Amino acid sequence: MSLNRAQKKEQTRRLLINAALAQLSDERSFGSLSLREVARQAGIAPTSFYRHFQDMDELGLTLVDEAGLTLRQLMRKARQRIESGGSAIQTSVETFMEYVTNNQNIFRLILRERSGSSRLFRAAVSREIAHFCDELADYIQSITPCDRAFARVQADAMVALVFNAGTEALEQQSGEQRRALTTKTVVQLRMVAAGSQTLRQQGAAVGGR
Amino acid sequence: MSLNRAQKKEQTRRLLINAALAQLSDERSFGSLSLREVARQAGIAPTSFYRHFQDMDELGLTLVDEAGLTLRQLMRKARQRIESGGSAIQTSVETFMEYVTNNQNIFRLILRERSGSSRLFRAAVSREIAHFCDELADYIQSITPCDRAFARVQADAMVALVFNAGTEALEQQSGEQRRALTTKTVVQLRMVAAGSQTLRQQGAAVGGR
DNA sequence: TAATTCAGCGTACATGTGTCAGCTAAACTA
DNA sequence: TAGTTTAGCTGACACATGTACGCTGAATTA
Incomplete structure (x- = not known):
């Protein structure tokens, strides 16, 4: 049941990916997404984003x-x-x-x-x-x-x-x-x-x- | 030589249009242009923009x-x-x-x-x-x-x-x-x-x- | 067990944003 | 000429952004 560190990291990475995907719509392009918005939707602090993507x-x-x-x-x-x-x-x-x-x-x-x-x-x-x-x-x-x-x-x-x-x-x-x-x-x-x-x-x- | 008010207004309107057009490039989409940038390039104050476009x-x-x-x-x-x-x-x-x-x-x-x-x-x-x-x-x-x-x-x-x-x-x-x-x-x-x-x-x- | 790694956090800062309120002066109107 | 309109200005505001810095605590390693 308890996850690895690597597994946990992979998990929040997916959280970020899904967060970005979820914000996209006919009125929202990727370029208009902010790092903070994505992090917020993923439920992590803005600065933690950098642990996963540059x-x-x-x-x-x-x-x-x-x-x-x-x-x-x-x-x-x-x-x-x-x-x-x-x-x-x-x-x-x-x-x-x-x-x-x-x-x-x-x-x-x-x-x-x-x-x-x-x-x-x-x-x-x-x-x-x-x-x-x-x-x-x-x-x-x-x-x-x-x-x-x-x-x-x-x-x-x-x-x-x-x-x-x-x-x-x-x-x-x-x-x-x-x-x-x-x-x-x-x-x-x-x-x-x-x-x-x-x-x-x-x-x-x-x-x- | 001297222009009337309407002509002058039309003139700066064109200035704004051209300013926007000039900022567009392969790396810059219209959505990424800011009102202030366009106004700056057109040589007018940001707030004056509203005299021409809502x-x-x-x-x-x-x-x-x-x-x-x-x-x-x-x-x-x-x-x-x-x-x-x-x-x-x-x-x-x-x-x-x-x-x-x-x-x-x-x-x-x-x-x-x-x-x-x-x-x-x-x-x-x-x-x-x-x-x-x-x-x-x-x-x-x-x-x-x-x-x-x-x-x-x-x-x-x-x-x-x-x-x-x-x-x-x-x-x-x-x-x-x-x-x-x-x-x-x-x-x-x-x-x-x-x-x-x-x-x-x-x-x-x-x-x- | 003791030492190390590291995902995630909070704080802080400089920068750019859209727009409101109110002024000025030139162009227009009567 | 006297009064009105209005394009453009300055200053100010509240807000969101990216990211630097340093801390914490749990997972990992030795």
């Missing part, structure tokens, strides 16, 4: 990493659903929308820090998204063998559209709206998929140029 | 409106270039990239406030983008007659891709990178254009469903 920045980067992790788990889940039948596009979009709905604060964090005021944060988010695109490009190539660079361009487009849908999803509360958004996004991805096939054929006909 | 929010919304205006001007310019020959997609993307390059701070403002912490700001940006999409949908219909809703879905996708490219453009400084980004975006838009044509044909064959 900076608020360090806390923030931790959050971004956690978000990336959750995203990767999400990807795996989507792949599983696809293997057991169903449209890859439809399933992926549904999975993503589900994620956004269930992790609004953390997804908002990613969206905001993507073009936020900290180079470090932007770089961190950029890495996560690049990872996302890479894996999708892999998948595209495994389904439709083609030039790597081309697959990457297609993957980038698809990820951009899905993230854009995520942005819009955050503004909607009714399930009805969200469902409409999902089908819209599915159509958009189908456009990209179909179009990329067309371009591939044309390119091949002209001689790979 | 709030920093009011100033911010003014900036968003100005950005929208600039964007509309940009659109017109693009249409002109297209009418005098040239690919619509290529020309549009080039025009947009040019805009982003020349108006980094104001475009960043839009990007950030799109999913920022103020409902008002988000709504304002959302309106501007919707306007953007509407006009593009008009254009698509004028070129390729089709269902309005369908054109709108296509337009949304294209605008999302272009804005995404804008986001990426802000991270790049070499003209080389920017040119690569432009061609990538052009390919992505061609994918959407080609794909939407395919879907339209398929949809018609199945019976408009």
Whole structure:
């Protein structure tokens, strides 16, 4: 029952992380959180914060990493659903929308820090998204063998559209709206998929140029 | 030479607007600007700020409106270039990239406030983008007659891709990178254009469903 | 058991903030 | 010209912030 010192430390570290996460909302960005607020919500003295993080920045980067992790788990889940039948596009979009709905604060964090005021944060988010695109490009190539660079361009487009849908999803509360958004996004991805096939054929006909 | 009272007031109002704009950068978001900083940069006392804006929010919304205006001007310019020959997609993307390059701070403002912490700001940006999409949908219909809703879905996708490219453009400084980004975006838009044509044909064959 | 480590605390300070109250002087109006 | 309006000013206020310093007591180690 009694915890280790290390365990106890890890515990309050989580308390801080959760405190920060809890303060995030549609009206509150990470940059607007103060060290004192987070410490207060975690139930520790402001100065004790430094026992766990050097900076608020360090806390923030931790959050971004956690978000990336959750995203990767999400990807795996989507792949599983696809293997057991169903449209890859439809399933992926549904999975993503589900994620956004269930992790609004953390997804908002990613969206905001993507073009936020900290180079470090932007770089961190950029890495996560690049990872996302890479894996999708892999998948595209495994389904439709083609030039790597081309697959990457297609993957980038698809990820951009899905993230854009995520942005819009955050503004909607009714399930009805969200469902409409999902089908819209599915159509958009189908456009990209179909179009990329067309371009591939044309390119091949002209001689790979 | 001597200005009347109203003119002078308008003049310092512009001073405030420009001061805010000047403080924005890749490391400084509008939300992080203080009333005092802006007033200082404009060369007036903090309390005089209130003679022109009720709030920093009011100033911010003014900036968003100005950005929208600039964007509309940009659109017109693009249409002109297209009418005098040239690919619509290529020309549009080039025009947009040019805009982003020349108006980094104001475009960043839009990007950030799109999913920022103020409902008002988000709504304002959302309106501007919707306007953007509407006009593009008009254009698509004028070129390729089709269902309005369908054109709108296509337009949304294209605008999302272009804005995404804008986001990426802000991270790049070499003209080389920017040119690569432009061609990538052009390919992505061609994918959407080609794909939407395919879907339209398929949809018609199945019976408009 | 005795010595060491260290998570968390309280106090304190300098700094920046938004905004209130009231003044001045120049521009306007009648 | 005499009276009014008003853009901009100074001074002051209460408040929140980040963080330096040094203490305490429990957990750990030797």
